[in-house]
């Protein structure tokens with residue numbers, strides 16, 4: 473092995489590892505661009521649109537209908553005689569509840585990706601109350617569907633007498649009772665908050681006569 477004129481060592485082989493290394497660009501590569509901030513996934517606020525996009529409107533009203541249906545439906549479960557009919561009534565409640573859970577996930581995903589964003593409807597303290605109500609409703613709905621799933625799991629159930637969901641702890645009746653209490657209480661809070669929320673939308677429409685309710689209507 474001898475030293476060549478270019479300063480590299482020649483060991484007799486055609487391609488020397490040392491020569492290859494000297495060809496490699498060792499300069500520090502330019503910093504890769506940072507990942508977009510979460511809000512960059514969202515649509516920019518539209519300054520001209522008068523209403524939300526069709527999917528947002530569909531998600532809003534489908535959620536509202538399902539919440540009311542779920543609450544009313546739950547009150548009727550015990551009207552059915554014990555046995556297959558009551559199991560069916562409860563199964564409808566559980567199935568619609570799971571549908572609502574899927575809808576909620578789709579709605580929130582749509583909201584943070586492709587959903588149309590509009591300028592704030594209110595200003596100052598009213599804006600804080602309005603945003604608090606909206607996020608409160610989202611949080612309560614998530615808590616409600618999770619409590620419902622937990623309730624089904626703790627009490628054990630049968631879906632339409634076709635599939636059985638084994639109870640987590642069959643001898644423990646206190647736990648499902650407590651979870652049902654929590655589930656029912658959250659239901660009342662959702663109804664109350666949604667009532668305040670709907671009233672605010674009607675105040676916008678009939679007292680202040682602005683276009684806020686129209687933003688959530690199919691042809692606002």
Ligand code: HEM
Nearest residue numbers: 539542543546549566569570616617620621624652656659
């Ligand atoms: C926003 C959606 C929902 C609303 C408004 C709602 C409402 C209610 C209400 C008011 C009750 C009666 C509570 C009581 O008697 O104290 C109830 C019971 C129940 N809920 Fe829900 N629920 C919802 C979602 C779900 C979900 C997602 C599940 C399960 C996947 C579920 C499973 C149940 C079960 C198993 C019961 C007990 C039924 C019985 O008395 O036999 N719920 N629900």
Ligand code: HEM
Nearest residue numbers: 535536539583593606609610666670673674684685687688
């Ligand atoms: C259970 C029933 C309801 C629930 C859970 C609910 C939930 C929500 C939520 C979470 C938002 C915020 C949307 C977002 O920014 O992502 C919203 C917006 C809205 N809701 Fe409801 N809602 C219900 C019923 C109603 C009713 C009955 C009305 C009308 C009378 C209504 C009118 C509106 C309007 C106009 C907006 C848009 C407000 C704005 O552009 O700032 N909602 N709703």
